Amino acid sequence: MKKLDAHNQWLSAEEFCRGQLHSIPEFDVAAHYYDHRIGWPELIKSLRSLRGINIFDAQKEALQNDKWRTWVIRRINNDPACAKQAKAHIRQWGAAALIALPSVASNQYGQHDATP
Numbered sequence: 001m002k003k004l005d006a007h008n009q010w011l012s013a014e015e016f017c018r019g020q021l022h023s024i025p026e027f028d029v030a031a032h033y034y035d036h037r038i039g040w041p042e043l044i045k046s047l048r049s050l051r052g053i054n055i056f057d058a059q060k061e062a063l064q065n066d067k068w069r070t071w072v073i074r075r076i077n078n079d080p081a082c083a084k085q086a087k088a089h090i091r092q093w094g095a096a097a098l099i100a101l102p103s104v105a106s107n108q109y110g111q112h113d114a115t116p
Contacts, residue, residue, distance in 0.1 A: 030065035043068070060098055072099070 029050065033043040040062070047058035063069050075082040076099070083101075090097045 028065070030062045030068050034065065034067045034071070040068070040071070056093075056098075063098055076101075 029047060030043060033039075033046070043062055044055060044058045047053065047061055048055065051058070051061070053061070063072065076086045077083075086099055086101060089099065090101060
């Protein structure tokens, strides 16, 4: 799949993902990565590189996207390893944590509800 860049030149999908468009503040990197099924680790690495920010700030920016926030919540609710990482994140960051696990035991499906 080819896309046009800011100068109306054709780019491959890979070139587009790595291209100069990511440096434009209005370009929603998180939405682009989600829509093209590029994974969470790649998104965080790209945000860190493109914005010159740390992991915490990259995750914070990524979680501002509703689709990624929903994806993260589902992962925490359905993957024990993700739930364990979420709990470690909360222990490390306390009140500044990017997510919260409510003290209510479970939802109607018997799963814990995580909220960013």
